[in-house]
Structures are given as C-alpha cells and as structure tokens.
Amino acid sequence: MSVPSLGVGLQFNPALTGWFPFLDQPLDALEVLFDAVMGPLDGPGVMSPGAADAVREAAAKFPIIGHSNYGGDFGFEDLMSTSAVRRHVPLSKKFNVPWVANHCFYSDASWSDVWSSPLQFSHAEVVRVAARARALQDLYGVPLGHENAAYYRTCPGSEMPEEEFLARTLELSGTYLHLDLHNLYANALNHGASGYSIPRFLATIPLDRVISIHMAGGRWIDDQYHDLHDTQVAEAVWDLLDDVLSRARPGAVILEYETQALYCEEETLDRERTVDLILSDLERARKSWDRAYGAASRRTTRSEAK
C-alpha cells in the first residue's frame, strides 16, 4: 500500500465552519473526523444530514483524509458491528480517502469511555489488536494508521512501554502509524517522572511506517497537562516535528483545533485573534515541511509549479 505525499492540512469539524474559514485556505489536505459526520449508529443513514453539505463542499476542494476516534476499532465487540465498519468504512469509500487513522483506545458502542481507556500494552493484546487492525485495514482497502494515545494513566495489566506495543503490533498487522506529536509531549509531561521518554519512543517505533502526523496544543489544569487542542501548537512540538520530518516521510501534517476561542497565556482570545494564530501555525508547519522536503513538495505548491 502506498501513501500520497500531500503536505500540510487541518482537521475539519463541520461544527466549526461558522467561525473558521476552512474552505478559504490553501490546504494540502483536510482531515475529517468520521465520528463528527456519520449518521447515528442506530438510525438509517451513513452520513449525518447536518454535515453532508459541508463535507461534500470540502471534498470538492481538498483531498479528504479519514480519522476515527470512536469507531470501536479495538474493543471487544464483533468488528463487523462497530461504527468503524458500519459507518467509517463506507464514509472512507464515499470520499475516496488515501488513508485512515484511528485511535488506540477501547470502546464498543460507546463514546465517553474512550479517552479513559488506552489499550493494555500487553503481549496478549498485541496479538488480538494486530488481528483486528489487519482485518479493518482490509475492509478500508487503504493504509490504516494507529494514533499513539495521550492518557492520564496506563491500562492495568500493561507489560511494556507504549512504543514497544505499537512496534510489535505493526510487525503482526501490516498496518501503519499516525504519530500525534502533542500526545507524545503531553505524556512526557504527565509521565516523564515514571519513565516515559520521547527519544526512546521515536527510536523504537518504525518511523518508515508513519503515514501522518498530528500537531496540537494543550494546557495545564491543576497538576495535569491536558491534550485539549485549545491553544496554538505547543512550542516544544515544533521541535519534534522538525526532528520527525528529517527521519520519516509522512503523507501529511495535520493541525488540530477544537475550540471556538483559543487560550493564550491564561487569556481567552476573540475570534479574529484565534483565526490569526491558526493561520500563523499553518504557515509555520508549511515552512517545516518545505525545509524537510523542498519548496515544491506539497500538493498545492506542486500545482503552482506546474
């Protein structure tokens, strides 16, 4: 399976189209959260009527990349009954996505328990998760990348570090990685004292299997750092991006924002400043990409060069 080299894009949330001009940006790709645009699992439609027009409009303008947060991909229910198969797979085909990324959490027909349920990094789960990942990738028919998780604690029964779990899983599954650099950063802040190490993580995972990258920001609340996607991309994450781009060849770098008002130094910004900061992050990401792969290496700059 191959992955096209697209460039720098944004994660698209139809609910935010009213305040951020997604469609006016020269994006190389747009990542769509399948969960945000799918029809209810207990209803008739694959796609939510409320999201259909916005996503069709976006798909006419940008290559769409698929992302799954709540697919039940690695839970214990029959794979064929999950949202991943019943909703995400049809959506991926509808929008002809070049790849899909999913999350390394447990869920079934549930959503709210996802973020508290990182996979158990155990030998038994390597085997079970890899089989499920391979089957799901076969159904998608395009590369499936697994996102490293941000978590507040590991799953009881874990036997190895996350990076070793991912590397072993990929050996068995033939699937790929979607590397979230802010999740690495958040875990290092929250779990560095107990041994979590970004250099070791990056030295252990197969970087040649990284098909896409997430960039985001977050905040400290009380004594925990949270992956809230409600600030500019964290400064340390930019350094990680340059490092990874120099050692890997992902198809896209995707920036994530999940709020209508970014926070900056304890202040809630207005819409205009929020948009400015996002555009500034986009420009910085493009510069990082161009430094690594050349000025005419993105989908949009390749078009301009023709």
Add this chain to the structure above:
Amino acid sequence: MSDARLVWDTWRRILTNDELVERVLHSKGSDPWEDTGLTAEEIAILADYAGTPAATDTNIGMYRSGLVRNALAALSLVPLTRRLLYLSGLDVETVAADFVQSAGYRDDGPNFWRIAGGFAAHLAKRPEFATRLKQDVLALDTATVALAQRLGESAPAVWPESAALIFSAARPRAGGESDRFVASRAAVVATSNFDLTPWLEDPLDFDADQELEPSTKYWLICFPAADAAHEYAELSDRAARTFNLLPAPKTAAELSSALDGLPAVEVFEVIDSLVELGVVVCDGGV
C-alpha cells in the same frame, strides 16, 4: 496478570457506579474491598485504579461530562424537544446531568437516537413539560425516534424520495382494480391535540409562548432518504386512516370497505396523494 477484557469490563463498572467511584477515589490502603461483591481479580483492578486517584478522578470526570455533552448533542435529532428544553428556563446542563444519572451513566455512544428518545422520555416526566401541548410535542419526537430506530434495523427497499420520483416519471398512474398498495416503512402517522403547524415549520426557532389552536391533527413523519433528516406533512383524517390501514398490501376495494364504503374514485384520490409523497407504493411495483 489482568486480562484486558476483564479490565475493560471492570473499568466500565466503576464508571457507572457511584459507590465504586467513591471507593476508588477515596480508598485508604487498608480498606477491605470484599463487600463490593467483586472477585479477587476485579478487586485487584479496582486497587490499581485507586492507586492513581488524580488520574482516575480526571478519567471519571471526563466520562461523565462526555455523557452530558452527548445527551445535549443528541437532541439535535429532535429539534422540537430541544427547543422546548432551551426555552424552559431550566439549566440545560443540570437537566442533562439528571438524565445521564437517571440512565445509570450508561454510555450509548453513537446510538444517538436511543439517547434522544431517552432524554425526551426523561423530560416528559418533569412538571415543566406536563402541559398537553408539550406532551404532544414530546410524543411526536418519540414517534420520530422509534421510526428512525426501526429504519436503522432494517431499511426499506425503496426510500420515499425515490418512490416519489418513480411515481412522478410514471404519470399518469394506472390505478387498476387489482393493484395492491402498501405503506412505506419509512413513514409513520402521529396524532396531536393541537395544530402544531407553526412549530413544525420552524422547529429551531418557534415561539413556545405562541397560542396554538386545540385541534386533532395527523402528522406524517417521514425519512425521505437514508441520509436525509426527517420531514413532516399534515394528513387529513381520511389519509391518515388510509395510511394506517396499509401495513400490509390492500386493493382499492379492500380499502374502500375498510373506510366505511368510501367510493373508489375517492379512495384513489387519497392513494394518489400518498403515492405522490412516496409513502405509499404499489405492491410489487416501486
């Protein structure tokens, strides 16, 4: 070593059980856990979570606030109910939290119709929604939820939008005496005690203080296509009765008899109006 499935099941038990939450967050090392009725292996998992109280507290908080968020999001499927709630003067977050707790913190995830139906049923029991008019509205949305869930389990062979297009292309319709007609599974008829027309025409922005005329009305609720939002159409008493007579195919003569001897020409008029909407089809045809 804990089996991953057992960890997952045990964690979900904690998330939905206030007593276990209390024990996990505020346990002291010497606390006995045997009275929880859990196995030794499950107790070991509980103790593991209890060993990281700050992280466990954050995870439980995220779970429960996520349920409230999802409950409110699910109401977008039933905009009439949503509008009534938001105009009620109640704190919607508190009402949603009450609903989530009353449902035992169950996580229905992407089964948004189930959540919407449960939330509407929860509101229907509250005094703020006890008027006949509000009960009418909640009942209408409850009928919509049941229809959506039925279609989620089994889709019709032809959706009304397509059936109407085929009918339109096939005009003039033959209407033979041997034709048998059947109602689409993608529609249902609900009754109200008030003329809800202005609210149904503007479900996102109607004025809940508006006086509505008391009057028995029949509403066709229909999903025109798999990926379409539901729509309403007002039916006459006769059309509503006709639709409700057609869960199984009937000829015009059989319908005439069931409609107290309604003349055939009038039976065909009613059938035509429903066929035009795509909610009645010729059995064996579209």
